[in-house]
Amino acid sequence: MFTRCIILASLLLIASCATQPPGEFVPYYQVETHKPYDDVLAELEVAIAENNFRITGHSRVGKVIRDRGTKDFPEYDTVQFCNLTEAKKILLMSPHTIRYMPCNVVTYQFQGKTIIRTHLLPTDTDNKALNEFSVKMNQVLKKIVDFAAEE
Numbered sequence: 499m500f501t502r503c504i505i506l507a508s509l510l511l512i513a514s515c516a517t518q519p520p521g522e523f524v525p526y527y528q529v530e531t532h533k534p535y536d537d538v539l540a541e542l543e544v545a546i547a548e549n550n551f552r553i554t555g556h557s558r559v560g561k562v563i564r565d566r567g568t569k570d571f572p573e574y575d576t577v578q579f580c581n582l583t584e585a586k587k588i589l590l591m592s593p594h595t596i597r598y599m600p601c602n603v604v605t606y607q608f609q610g611k612t613i614i615r616t617h618l619l620p621t622d623t624d625n626k627a628l629n630e631f632s633v634k635m636n637q638v639l640k641k642i643v644d645f646a647a648e649e
Contacts, residue, residue, distance in 0.1 A: 545645035
């Protein structure tokens with residue numbers, strides 16, 4: 499009997515770990531391209547500006563590591579961007595959405611390709627207005643990534 503209780507308790511614990519509360523899963527959108535890496539970064543900057551965002555940060559991790567002596571280190575970049583009008587809208591819907599800001603796109607080289615990836619906003623929360631906003635914003639984020647990747 500004790501063993502059955504332990505097994506049942508273990509199964510319930512495992513099941514509770516496997517479920518994810520609504521709004522907690524952060525999906526990603528990723529594309530690959532053979533386009534030259536610097537062209538991808540340039541197009542990314544253009545796409546961000548054309549969609550009314552401002553770049554708030556750019557971390558050139560791969561370049562800095564190469565500059566510090568690792569000659570053949572591949573490219574890795576993170577570009578952060580924001581639109582304060584859109585930020586205000588989403589924060590008024592839920593102050594917890596700050597965890598998704600600023601928007602960011604990572605780019606890196608892998609197996610001869612450039613990977614471009616962004617996190618999307620969750621669309622499965624308990625807040626209908628937030629879900630609708632997120633669907634629209636996710637379309638914009640995908641458009642930015644696709645533009646940067648387009649050959």
